[in-house]
Amino acid sequence: MKWIAPAFGGPEVLTLVEDEVRSPAAGEVTIDVRAAGVNPADYKHLAAARGPDRPLPLSIGYEVAGVISAVGPDTTIGSGGGLIGDTVVAFRISGGYASRVTVPAKDVFAKPDTLDYPAAANLLLAGTTAAEALHVTGVRAGDTVLVHGASGAVGVSVLQQARLIGATVVGTASEHNFAVVRGFGAEPVTYGPGLVDRVRAAAPRGVTAVIDTVGTDEALDSTVELLPDLGRAVTIAASERTRAAGVTAIAGALPDSAAFRDAVRPRLLALAAQGKLVVPVARTFPLEQAREALELVRTGHPGGKIALIP
Structure with missing residues (x-):
């Protein structure tokens, strides 16, 4: 299952659909999602069209934590290795509000043992x-x-x-x-x-x-x-x-902010693995309640991060 947005708007436009996840190609892995991070960036992504690079329907969710269930040929994940059964985090991806995703292996890293799935899914954004x-x-x-x-x-x-x-x-x-x-x-x-x-x-x-x-x-x-x-x-x-x-x-402050974010991910994961960077989680929601979870983030002060649990 995955959430998509067939129109621009608020959380109410989200639609839950059955989706057959494609097998990973070279340089990709498939992750069985255990938790998906819910962020303000998600409802901003939904809010309005910003040019031809945003065709509908939109896939929602930039970060997840889970277990690798398939690996494309000649593929290693961002922190090396990448075997079926490995616990991982993935960021920055598309379509994280899902029970399963196939994503570029370069955006997948070993999950720090110090973080449970909801916290790990909310670390990197x-x-x-x-x-x-x-x-x-x-x-x-x-x-x-x-x-x-x-x-x-x-x-x-x-x-x-x-x-x-x-x-x-x-x-x-x-x-x-x-x-x-x-x-x-x-x-x-x-x-x-x-x-x-x-x-x-x-x-x-x-x-x-x-x-x-x-x-x-x-x-x-x-x-x-x-x-x-x-x-x-x-x-x-x-x-x-x-x-x-x-x-x-912050948007546009660096000539290539995407490259900076990519480069800093291993350092943040290492800090989390050492217990030096923690992620307070206030609440989890079933994946089916993604609209309610996103509305809470949009309108309230949840007192910590929110995660969706497939």
């Missing part, structure tokens, strides 16, 4: 986005980074990766998520009036980089006030206001 944001802002040891939306999926990965670099992190969050932010080594501050003063109190030496994962007016206004060099600010939620202010949008 948020992780590569966080890594790219840290790279674009040039975060290094000794920096103080302000992360807007620190308790979200990308925010949590930024917290962990920034601390491994040796940076100090201050993260905005709702008070009920302060424990999450502290648990990943950052100092939490709440949203709302007085935010700039609270950040200054938490970072008396000043903020040297900002990563915005929420795209609110408050996030932009406080970034402009707190950061002397807006060349070290990046947002994953670009708007006309952020562009006018000179804040870099």
Whole structure:
């Protein structure tokens, strides 16, 4: 079974169909999916046509974790090997909202034993986005980074990766998520009036980089006030206001961001295997409830990642 979108729109356009998965060709493997990651990028993918490269129906889902059930001839997976029965993760792929997928072997890697299937299926999209944001802002040891939306999926990965670099992190969050932010080594501050003063109190030496994962007016206004060099600010939620202010949008920030994401995947998997990069999972849904799962991600604050379980 797999979910497709025969039209552009919201989660309601998703349609569950029976699909015969083709056998893998050279350079491909087939994965029996044990969990599929559910991401904001999925509903953005559904939202509107963006040119002739997006013919309908759309296949949905960029990352999965599962078990290899077939291997194409002369094929090894991205981390080497690749035998039937191996547990793996795959990213960036197309059509992950499925019970079985055939995908390029270069996008398939051994699953870290430290992560269960729902967590592994949610590691790489948020992780590569966080890594790219840290790279674009040039975060290094000794920096103080302000992360807007620190308790979200990308925010949590930024917290962990920034601390491994040796940076100090201050993260905005709702008070009920302060424990999450502290648990990943950052100092939490709440949203709302007085935010700039609270950040200054938490970072008396000043903020040297900002990563915005929420795209609110408050996030932009406080970034402009707190950061002397807006060349070290990046947002994953670009708007006309952020562009006018000179804040870099993560999309298109690197000449070849796809190549960067591809290159960073083995490092993120190694960190996860060492227990240095974890993925909080808030809830799982049966594959048949993909519309409900995506609607929760689109409209709510699930408090962690969401996975579909075939």
